[in-house]
Amino acid sequence: MRALAIALLTALMAAPVAAEEKPVTLKKGPGLEQVEANCGACHSLDYIQMNSPFMASATWDAEIAKMINAFGAPISEADARAIADYLKANYGSDHVTENR
Amino acid sequence: MINRRTLLGTAGVSAGAALAGASLTLPRLFGGEAEAQPLSLSKALPQGLRDSATLDALPGKKPLIKLAYRPPNYESPVEYLRTGITANDEFFVRYHLSDIPQVDAKTWKLSVGGDGANGQAAFDLDELKRLPAVEVTAVCQCSGNRRGLFHPHVPGVEWGYGAMGCAKWKGARLKDVLDKAGLKKEAVEIVFNGADGPALDKTPDFVKSIPVWKAIEETTLVAYEMNGGPLPHWNGFPARIVVPGWTGTYWMKHVVSINAVTKPFEGFWMKSAYRIPVGKFPVVARFITQETAANTPITECVVNSLITSHADGAPVKAGSRMSVGGISWDGGYGIRVVEVSTDGGKTWAEATLGPDAGKYALRTWTYQFIPQRGHTKVTARATNAIGQSQTAALILNPAGYHHNVMHSVTLVAA
Numbered sequence: 001m002r003a004l005a006i007a008l009l010t011a012l013m014a015a016p017v018a019a020e021e022k023p024v025t026l027k028k029g030p031g032l033e034q035v036e037a038n039c040g041a042c043h044s045l046d047y048i049q050m051n052s053p054f055m056a057s058a059t060w061d062a063e064i065a066k067m068i069n070a071f072g073a074p075i076s077e078a079d080a081r082a083i084a085d086y087l088k089a090n091y092g093s094d095h096v097t098e099n100r
Numbered sequence: 101m102i103n104r105r106t107l108l109g110t111a112g113v114s115a116g117a118a119l120a121g122a123s124l125t126l127p128r129l130f131g132g133e134a135e136a137q138p139l140s141l142s143k144a145l146p147q148g149l150r151d152s153a154t155l156d157a158l159p160g161k162k163p164l165i166k167l168a169y170r171p172p173n174y175e176s177p178v179e180y181l182r183t184g185i186t187a188n189d190e191f192f193v194r195y196h197l198s199d200i201p202q203v204d205a206k207t208w209k210l211s212v213g214g215d216g217a218n219g220q221a222a223f224d225l226d227e228l229k230r231l232p233a234v235e236v237t238a239v240c241q242c243s244g245n246r247r248g249l250f251h252p253h254v255p256g257v258e259w260g261y262g263a264m265g266c267a268k269w270k271g272a273r274l275k276d277v278l279d280k281a282g283l284k285k286e287a288v289e290i291v292f293n294g295a296d297g298p299a300l301d302k303t304p305d306f307v308k309s310i311p312v313w314k315a316i317e318e319t320t321l322v323a324y325e326m327n328g329g330p331l332p333h334w335n336g337f338p339a340r341i342v343v344p345g346w347t348g349t350y351w352m353k354h355v356v357s358i359n360a361v362t363k364p365f366e367g368f369w370m371k372s373a374y375r376i377p378v379g380k381f382p383v384v385a386r387f388i389t390q391e392t393a394a395n396t397p398i399t400e401c402v403v404n405s406l407i408t409s410h411a412d413g414a415p416v417k418a419g420s421r422m423s424v425g426g427i428s429w430d431g432g433y434g435i436r437v438v439e440v441s442t443d444g445g446k447t448w449a450e451a452t453l454g455p456d457a458g459k460y461a462l463r464t465w466t467y468q469f470i471p472q473r474g475h476t477k478v479t480a481r482a483t484n485a486i487g488q489s490q491t492a493a494l495i496l497n498p499a500g501y502h503h504n505v506m507h508s509v510t511l512v513a514a
């Protein structure tokens with residue numbers, strides 16, 4: 001335990017200017033694993049939260065296509081489908097009326 | 101391929117977990133009161149942002165409103181924007197890509213060249229500081245400041261009001277830096293790259309260009325000081341480009357290369373991002389080598405103002421004279437007048453402007469009036485020296501830039 005604490009402290013001291021990224025907990029659901037593995041490789045998952053729930057299904061599709069085509073994210077077709085389904089179901093606007 | 105900083109970021113997740121649950125309150129700055137206030141965000145922002153944003157302090161910074169951890173996107177609470185100068189530790193932070201090295205001032209090098217230059221030049225920090233120093237007070241504002249207030253919402257970083265600040269920037273003229281390499285008359289754009297990069301090799305690096313005419317203005321700088329101190333890491337240490345009047349996208353942080361080019365720069369962040377529809381906004385400064393029939397790069401900031409003395413819904417005393425105040429700015433023509441309405445826009449009265457720190461600086465303003473019992477909607481409207489005023493109705497555009505709708509707060513007098 002003490003060794004772990006020291007290792008943790010050393011890691012913190014080695015990167016004094018790195019942001020201390022706190023875990024972002026997304027809604028549980030099918031596809032979450034693919035979201036965490038793919039989307040989370042390049043950016044924190046709060047990007048998804050803040051862009052919700054106003055995005056329609058077509059807008060989520062466009063965002064995923066942008067990540068693959070413009071930003072070069074190596075997302076397999078199967079994962080892309082799972083991610084799209086997850087985002088539409090949990091963070092999309094098709095079934096939500098946002099408060100103004 | 102995954103880059104170095106992605107791995108560090110992952111380590112940060114577990115290290116940071118121990119710190120989760122930190123206080124989400126901010127000491128109230130106005131009047132030096134010690135009481136704490138919960139983070140209150142505009143109801144016009146996306147619900148998902150309102151639920152996920154927190155107050156979080158990056159190393160060396162006071163608590164800012166965290167929109168995204170990685171890449172870090174943090175805005176200043178409006179309380180930090182009550183003065184003409186924004187403190188370094190209160191200044192907003194915006195990155196596009198998450199591989200952000202800590203640059204060592206001793207080994208930092210700036211290389212200057214390109215096919216639009218006669219030769220090559222290189223500077224270390226001491227050499228840069230030996231060029232004549234220029235200081236300019238200028239607003240640095242993200243192109244997408246207030247994007248989160250667009251209705252309908254548009255995707256992106258859902259900024260509220262605080263993706264902006266004003267500082268005294270000191271550095272060498274970009275013109276003098278370019279002269280060391282020799283600028284050819286055929287050069288059309290100056291291209292900047294910084295030390296930060298993408299997590300994946302295939303992601304386009306963040307590289308930006310500006311037209312030569314803007315690059316050689318007297319106050320376009322390679323800045324190494326901010327408000328009398330070194331640039332904070334998060335604001336571009338050890339040197340960044342300063343383009344007074346133009347939005348923050350061109351203010352390259354951790355700048356390591358400057359290239360003059362004879363053909364328009366083709367990178368993703370110029371050709372596809374940071375573009376506005378042609379003819380929709382009343383901007384004077386054009387970036388002609390990058391224009392298409394449909395759209396054009398964003399350039400100068402549009403005229404704007406913000407009420408910073410009171411939050412929406414703030415309680416005040418009925419029947420006694422009080423002061424509201426805030427800030428105003430534009431793309432470098434200078435603020436001519438700020439007017440305030442306390443009757444929903446039927447009548448307007450001139451506010452008193454604060455000190456003039458130059459045409460690129462924030463201009464503070466105050467307005468005194470006596471609120472009657474009940475709700476009073478206070479609205480501010482700035483007009484610049486060339487007669488441009490803020491808009492009453494949002495000018496829609498796909499990426500959510502240039503939000504300068506007049507700001508209002510409702511005061512509750514009892």
